[in-house]
Amino acid sequence: MSENKILYEGKAKQLFATENEFELIQFFKDDATAFNKKKHEIINSKGVLNNLISENIFKYLGSKNIPNHFIKRLNEREQLIKKVEIIPIEVVVRNIAAGTFTQRFGIEEGKKLPETLIEFNLKDDEHDDPLISDEHIKVFKWANQLEINEIKLKALSINNHLTELFNSIDILLVDFKIEFGRTQSGNTKEIILADEISPDSCRLWDKKSNEKLDKDRFRRNLGGLIEAYKEVATRLGIDLSSI
Ligand code: TMP
Ligand code: ASP
Numbered sequence: 001m002s003e004n005k006i007l008y009e010g011k012a013k014q015l016f017a018t019e020n021e022f023e024l025i026q027f028f029k030d031d032a033t034a035f036n037k038k039k040h041e042i043i044n045s046k047g048v049l050n051n052l053i054s055e056n057i058f059k060y061l062g063s064k065n066i067p068n069h070f071i072k073r074l075n076e077r078e079q080l081i082k083k084v085e086i087i088p089i090e091v092v093v094r095n096i097a098a099g100t101f102t103q104r105f106g107i108e109e110g111k112k113l114p115e116t117l118i119e120f121n122l123k124d125d126e127h128d129d130p131l132i133s134d135e136h137i138k139v140f141k142w143a144n145q146l147e148i149n150e151i152k153l154k155a156l157s158i159n160n161h162l163t164e165l166f167n168s169i170d171i172l173l174v175d176f177k178i179e180f181g182r183t184q185s186g187n188t189k190e191i192i193l194a195d196e197i198s199p200d201s202c203r204l205w206d207k208k209s210n211e212k213l214d215k216d217r218f219r220r221n222l223g224g225l226i227e228a229y230k231e232v233a234t235r236l237g238i239d240l241s242s243i
Contacts, residue, residue, distance in 0.1 A: 011037065012200060024083045034219040036128050048076045048243055049229040050198035055079060056236050057197045064161045068193035084181025084194050087143050090121040090129060091151060093159045094175040098203050118155050150191050151180055166204060169235035174203035199229050
């Protein structure tokens, strides 16, 4: 991608400009980070697997009428996406208690929540992605109330579709993080799903053994991250013969 201008570098991805002002290239790196970069490693092929898994999930959500930024996969690490203005909020959807939620409320990992819970974190590494409420989002004008409502509805719908998808391959969707962006659609701005959905951004447990098939393998030094991501990809029906 060296001939294209880099527009953004995140912890696990880079974004490049293309000749088309409405399209970007999203490149998946092998970097694994946790606890806001306090833990960092390069894990060979992670980017390739996340590119394939995210492609598969965005196509699936597209087929369920969830508008999203994915256009097509270009090669093993890159996909062509629609350019959006990212809303700087990490939308976390939780079905089962895990991660920071268990620490914050002293609830044991694995407890099913009485209802699906949506939380918001500000995308702000310098301040450790603080937990925020609708009120912060409105006061700081990161989004307006109508957009917040739309984001919540979309997040719940995505949760329903992903829970069904993973359930069909014997995986429990514990929680996940998604991001949204604005695109111009005629005179109005449309909110669409952006970023990635992969085992980096979801907690996925094998339904029979409860084995973790996601980035918690790295966060908790469990080993076997690539094997776990390959297992998710294989169950999704992704062809891994080229890896
Ligand atoms: P948490 O338990 O660490 O708050 O994370 C909840 C879910 O959201 C988990 O699946 C990981 C994902 N997530 C990210 O992928 N990136 C983030 O920056 C955050 C805060 C969460
Ligand atoms: N924001 C975290 C990081 O530093 C994400 C995580 O802990 O998974 O990468």
